[in-house]
Amino acid sequence: MKQVYIAVLGFGTVGYGVYQVLRQNGDMIAHREGLKISIKRILVKDFVNEPNYDKAPKELFVTGMDEIMADPEINIVVECMGGIEPARTCILQALDAGKSVVTSNKEVISKHWYTFDAAARRTGAGLYIEATVGGGIPLIRALTDGLQASRIDRIMGIINGTTNFILTKMSEEGLAFEDVLREAQANGFAEANPAADVEGYDACYKLSILSSLAFHTHIPVATIYREGITRLTVADFEIAKQLGYEIKLLAIGKKTESDKMLVETRVHPTMLKKTHPLASIRGSFNAVFLHGNTVDDVMLYGRGAGQLPTASAVLGDVIYACHHEGAHPQVTFRNIPDTDSGTVVLKDWDSIYCIRLRVADRPGVLSSIAGVFANHNVSLKTVLQSAESDEDKTKHIAKITFITHMARELSVQAALKDLVNLECTESIDGLIRVEE
Amino acid sequence: MKQVYIAVLGFGTVGYGVYQVLRQNGDMIAHREGLKISIKRILVKDFVNEPNYDKAPKELFVTGMDEIMADPEINIVVECMGGIEPARTCILQALDAGKSVVTSNKEVISKHWYTFDAAARRTGAGLYIEATVGGGIPLIRALTDGLQASRIDRIMGIINGTTNFILTKMSEEGLAFEDVLREAQANGFAEANPAADVEGYDACYKLSILSSLAFHTHIPVATIYREGITRLTVADFEIAKQLGYEIKLLAIGKKTESDKMLVETRVHPTMLKKTHPLASIRGSFNAVFLHGNTVDDVMLYGRGAGQLPTASAVLGDVIYACHHEGAHPQVTFRNIPDTDSGTVVLKDWDSIYCIRLRVADRPGVLSSIAGVFANHNVSLKTVLQSAESDEDKTKHIAKITFITHMARELSVQAALKDLVNLECTESIDGLIRVEE
Numbered sequence: 001m002k003q004v005y006i007a008v009l010g011f012g013t014v015g016y017g018v019y020q021v022l023r024q025n026g027d028m029i030a031h032r033e034g035l036k037i038s039i040k041r042i043l044v045k046d047f048v049n050e051p052n053y054d055k056a057p058k059e060l061f062v063t064g065m066d067e068i069m070a071d072p073e074i075n076i077v078v079e080c081m082g083g084i085e086p087a088r089t090c091i092l093q094a095l096d097a098g099k100s101v102v103t104s105n106k107e108v109i110s111k112h113w114y115t116f117d118a119a120a121r122r123t124g125a126g127l128y129i130e131a132t133v134g135g136g137i138p139l140i141r142a143l144t145d146g147l148q149a150s151r152i153d154r155i156m157g158i159i160n161g162t163t164n165f166i167l168t169k170m171s172e173e174g175l176a177f178e179d180v181l182r183e184a185q186a187n188g189f190a191e192a193n194p195a196a197d198v199e200g201y202d203a204c205y206k207l208s209i210l211s212s213l214a215f216h217t218h219i220p221v222a223t224i225y226r227e228g229i230t231r232l233t234v235a236d237f238e239i240a241k242q243l244g245y246e247i248k249l250l251a252i253g254k255k256t257e258s259d260k261m262l263v264e265t266r267v268h269p270t271m272l273k274k275t276h277p278l279a280s281i282r283g284s285f286n287a288v289f290l291h292g293n294t295v296d297d298v299m300l301y302g303r304g305a306g307q308l309p310t311a312s313a314v315l316g317d318v319i320y321a322c323h324h325e326g327a328h329p330q331v332t333f334r335n336i337p338d339t340d341s342g343t344v345v346l347k348d349w350d351s352i353y354c355i356r357l358r359v360a361d362r363p364g365v366l367s368s369i370a371g372v373f374a375n376h377n378v379s380l381k382t383v384l385q386s387a388e389s390d391e392d393k394t395k396h397i398a399k400i401t402f403i404t405h406m407a408r409e410l411s412v413q414a415a416l417k418d419l420v421n422l423e424c425t426e427s428i429d430g431l432i433r434v435e436e
Numbered sequence: 437m438k439q440v441y442i443a444v445l446g447f448g449t450v451g452y453g454v455y456q457v458l459r460q461n462g463d464m465i466a467h468r469e470g471l472k473i474s475i476k477r478i479l480v481k482d483f484v485n486e487p488n489y490d491k492a493p494k495e496l497f498v499t500g501m502d503e504i505m506a507d508p509e510i511n512i513v514v515e516c517m518g519g520i521e522p523a524r525t526c527i528l529q530a531l532d533a534g535k536s537v538v539t540s541n542k543e544v545i546s547k548h549w550y551t552f553d554a555a556a557r558r559t560g561a562g563l564y565i566e567a568t569v570g571g572g573i574p575l576i577r578a579l580t581d582g583l584q585a586s587r588i589d590r591i592m593g594i595i596n597g598t599t600n601f602i603l604t605k606m607s608e609e610g611l612a613f614e615d616v617l618r619e620a621q622a623n624g625f626a627e628a629n630p631a632a633d634v635e636g637y638d639a640c641y642k643l644s645i646l647s648s649l650a651f652h653t654h655i656p657v658a659t660i661y662r663e664g665i666t667r668l669t670v671a672d673f674e675i676a677k678q679l680g681y682e683i684k685l686l687a688i689g690k691k692t693e694s695d696k697m698l699v700e701t702r703v704h705p706t707m708l709k710k711t712h713p714l715a716s717i718r719g720s721f722n723a724v725f726l727h728g729n730t731v732d733d734v735m736l737y738g739r740g741a742g743q744l745p746t747a748s749a750v751l752g753d754v755i756y757a758c759h760h761e762g763a764h765p766q767v768t769f770r771n772i773p774d775t776d777s778g779t780v781v782l783k784d785w786d787s788i789y790c791i792r793l794r795v796a797d798r799p800g801v802l803s804s805i806a807g808v809f810a811n812h813n814v815s816l817k818t819v820l821q822s823a824e825s826d827e828d829k830t831k832h833i834a835k836i837t838f839i840t841h842m843a844r845e846l847s848v849q850a851a852l853k854d855l856v857n858l859e860c861t862e863s864i865d866g867l868i869r870v871e872e
Contacts, residue, residue: 021730025587032652033584130582136731138574138582145581146566146574148469149751151461216468277737280716285733294457294744295572297721301713302734312731315585329759 001030004322005040007068009090010081011061014104014131015042016052017311018078029315035322037315041068043081043090065090069097076126076321078314079103088112095119095127100328102317104131104310110205110221113212117330126328128317133159133206134286136309137302138316143213144329150292152214155253156435159206161284161305162190162197163229163249167269168282171237171246177230189284199228200267203251211253211265214290215343219253223345225266232269236430239356239386239401245271246279247432254349264349271354271434348410352381352434354403355412357419358426361398365424369400372422376415378407397426403434437470440758443477443504445526446517447497450540450567451478452488453747454514465751471758473751477504479517479526501526505533512757514750515539524548531555531563536764538753540567540746546641546657549648553766562764564753569595569642570722572745573738574752579649580765586728588650591689592871595642597720597740598626598633599665599685603705604718607673607682613666625720635664636703639687647689647701650726651779655689659781661702668705672866675792675822675837681707682715683868690785700785707790707870784846788817788870790839791848793855794862797834801860805836808858812851814843833862839870 008015022029022037030036042060044050053061068074077094079101081087087108094101096119103109109116109132120127130140134157143152158164162184169180181198184190196202208221229249240247250270256262272279277299281287286304291297303309321328359365366383373380382403392399404412412431419425444451458465458473466472478496480486489497504510513530515537517523523544530537532555539545545552545568556563566576570593579588594600598620605616617634620626632638644657665685676683686706692698708715713735717723722740727733739745757764795801802819809816818839828835840848848867855861 021585024730025585028587029585136583136586136728137734138578141577141582142574145756146577146752147572147748148755149457149461149465150572150748151464277716280713292572292748294460294748296739296742296745298573298736298738299723300734300736303732306732308730309732312583312586312728316582319584320581323765327763 001034001036002322004035004037004076004318005071005073006037006076006078006318007041007043007074008039009043009077009079009087011042011044011050011052011056012080012082013307014080014310014314015078016055017307018080018314019056021308021311021315029319033319033322035319037318040071040074043068065093069093074099075325076100076102076318078318079105080314081105082107084108084111091116092119095123095125098123098125100126100128100321102128102131102314102321104314106132106202106205106209110208114218120328121330124328126321126324127330128321129209130317131310131313133209134288134300135302135304135306136312137286137288137300137304138313139210139288139300140213142298142300143210147290147292147295147298150295152290152292153255154291155210155214155251155288156278157207157210157251157286157288158248158278158281159210159251159286159288159304160197160203160249161286162194163203164281164286165189165284166198167229167247167249170232170234174234174237176234177232198230200226200249203249203267207251207253207265207267210251210288211263214253215255215261215263217261217263217343219263219265219345223265225268227268229269233430235356236432239354239384240271243403244274245434246274248272248278248281250278250435252435261343262346263343264346266349269432271432273436348408350406351409352404352406352436353412354401354430354432354434355416355428356399356401356430357428358392358397358399360424360426361396362424365398366400368422368424369419372418373402373404373415375418376411378411378415379405381405399429437466437472438758440471440473440512440754441476441507441509442473442512442514442754443479443510444475445479445513445515445523447478447480447486447488447492448516448518449743450516450746450750451514452491453743454516454750455492457744457747457751465755469755469759471755473754476507476510479504501529505529510535511761512536512538512754514754515541516750517541518543520544520547527552528555531559531561534559534561536562536564536757538564538567538750538757540750542568542638542641542645546644550654556764557766560764562757562760563766564757565645566753567746567749569645570724570736571738571740571742572748573722573724573736573740574749575646575724575736576649578734578736579646583726583728583731583734586731588726588728589691590727591646591650591687591724592714593643593646593687593722593724594684594714594717595646595687595722595724595740596633596639596685597722598630599639600717600722601625601720602634603665603683603685606668606670607677610670610673612670613668634666636662636685639685639703643687643689643701643703646687646724647699650689651691651697651699653697653699653779655699655701655781659701661704663704665705669866671792672868675790675820676707679839680710681870682710684708684714684717686714686871688871697779698782699779700782702785705868707868709872784844786842786844788840788842788872789848790837790866790868790870791852791864792835792837792866793864794828794833794835796860796862797832801834802836804858804860805855808854809838809840809851811854812847814847814851815841817841835865
């Protein structure tokens with residue numbers, strides 16, 4: 001039996017989860033894997049304000065990295081603090097000293113991946129990130145150790161549980177965003193400050209990691225197009241339902257190879273046909289749908305967040321790190337572009353669009369609007385004139401929904417700008433991209 | 437760049453697929469993984485009758501293992517012959533000589549796993565089996581390298597594409613089994629001799645592998661309860677639809693731990709609520725649903741068979757084997773029972789049952805039947821008397837469907853025996869187990 005000592009940085013949801021999973025399954029892991037994993041130190045900001053301070057033996061807690069760094073028995077540091085600092089500094093300290101790092105921190109990995117990778121390669125330490133995306137779903141390992149013989153060209157994922165919980169409620173109960181958000185906050189499914197989730201930042205961090213791994217190139221967070229779910233309305237869901245779609249916050253990555261590798265990465269509300277496997281992912285579950293040139297479609301589904309699932313992923317990495325001591329595979333960083341001529345992250349891409357407008361209800365209006373789309377090479381597939389409200393009737397307002405054929409993003413944006421300036425346009429009520 | 441030479445045994449669907457995927461993605465693998473993988477030998481029975489003989493350079497083909505065994509450059513042998521012999525002998529020969537084996541052969545692995553494992557441990561060779569279950573879905577690696585910190589207590593899988601293709605057609609088009617089978621055979625979706633698929637043998641091989649890995653104990657194929665899909669009728673699907681279920685051929689493994697580890701493993705047609713993620717898996721796709729004590733629900737979905745997906749899994753294993761040369765993790769065989777007192781594979785288990793009967797239509801009959809169920813402690817949840825056909829009306833026959841509460845398998849079987857002997861029973865038309 002090999003004795004393994006780890007330090008846990010941060011004792012919030014995930015850190016305390018690691019402690020709990022070890023208590024529940026530590027004997028099983030010892031029995032099966034021949035590894036006795038013990039937490040030797042827990043790093044917290046201070047003892048007084050640490051809400052979980054009474055949940056583990058007091059002698060484990062420290063407030064600084066010194067004791068952890070000085071302890072030669074601690075070979076693996078588990079970082080569950082979240083955010084950039086002090087996580088970044090602690091991870092670098094550990095890697096520089098040759099201690100392997102297992103982390104659940106998607107923000108710091110998505111932003112400082114390259115610095116960590118360089119440090120890990122220098123000292124031979126391992127760097128493991130399974131818990132950063134998709135909680136308990138073995139997603140990262142699937143990309144690095146399972147699907148590596150296939151050329152992944154498409155990722156579509158529901159990788160934020162909070163927003164999927166909100167969208168499921170909006171879809172199934174016909175509620176407004178603000179009402180569902182309030183309920184989710186009351187039940188602990190959404191943070192008091194929900195921006196990271198509902199504005200799509202969290203999904204961007206995760207998509208940066210996933211698409212970098214899948215496409216073997218660096219996709220910086222800042223290059224990902226981002227649009228949250230805050231502007232979705234009851235009317236959006238009504239139209240979606242009418243047309244046979246669900247609305248999901250999708251993280252999308254697509255790759256095409258010409259002389260350069262062309263990548264599009266974007267996080268935005270998306271209308272998905274109800275028959276698509278991702279359309280039926282409900283509540284706080286996550287799922288990632290991948291397509292590879294030889295493996296075809298693969299989907300992985302599970303608890304994308306939550307204390308014990310995420311902690312299970314962390315401990316899975318700890319076990320993996322133990323089995324690879326002295327020969328860590330640097331699994332997360334085989335990110336060599338396929339083409340030497342580099343990667344271009346596109347600002348323009350092809351998609352189908354669902355656009356809702358309120359316009360003056362009089363002859364000739366539809367023709368002007370269709371003309372604007374045509375001027376920008378945006379071809380229309382479906383036009384739906386919805387029932388008008390009484391208010392609209394008195395004001396002679398019509399509501400029109402357009403579904404386009406495949407069109408260019410920038411052309412659609414340009415068409416919308418022109419539409420706003422049309423005298424007959426009352427308002428542009430919605431634009432949702434469609435995936436089939 | 438490391439040059440890796442492999443031998444491919446068998447050049448049918450999977451073996452030729454490996455050749456194709458290497459041609460398509462070999463440069464990418466070389467670039468990303470630093471491995472130049474070349475096929476040096478292809479073993480076939482004889483040249484004349486080999487249908488793919490003209491699809492690779494003639495000088496690669498051999499008809500005996502000698503040249504492969506004698507070649508010190510060939511470190512990895514890829515077995516894609518299927519069936520027991522000569523696959524078993526070839527695999528053992530390779531392992532005994534310290535050559536690593538990658539195989540897609542579920543039958544030989546499910547039946548000779550222990551012999552292979554012993555040989556691999558003796559010589560330090562690697563034994564990799566990702567392609568045996570679920571084609572391109574990275575399922576085996578999820579169990580061995582991803583979810584190992586969680587205690588998996590439940591598996592439910594659609595792991596045979598042919599039967600799922602047939603059941604999807606029966607469900608969606610209301611067709612009879614024989615008609616869909618004939619169509620599937622004509623289109624190449626089912627074998628001329630379909631027994632391995634439609635009688636559930638193939639699913640049993642795969643469930644033996646999956647449940648042995650997930651529960652860390654040996655589940656021999658012979659201990660798995662098996663029932664195929666050949667007896668399903670149009671009426672079964674009508675009742676299922678009426679009650680909100682889909683019918684799937686599920687491979688089920690459940691584990692409970694008391695003083696011994698109690699395991700139930702079974703392959704049979706199963707009624708699943710339409711909202712269950714597995715219920716929406718259509719056509720030849722596969723999916724496996726797992727539950728672990730800390731990771732909760734996880735589902736993996738993809739192409740469960742097919743030339744290129746399966747070959748991708750084979751090559752994923754080849755890459756993994758290369759990266760672990762000299763320290764193969766024996767990933768497939770950490771199958772140590774959790775309890776030292778052993779494992780019992782149960783012949784009895786709890787389930788819900790849907791039972792269809794044709795009975796004499798006269799007073800007192802329902803009471804007699806209900807009495808038989810009660811005698812065997814089978815409690816009824818739903819009783820449905822279906823519309824009778826004209827023929828039934830003249831003969832005074834009623835059709836009744838019962839859904840039970842949770843009941844014991846052996847009690848239900850005993851009740852059915854008694855029911856057959858009741859004078860009022862015309863026929864027992866169906867018994868399908870239900871999972872919720």
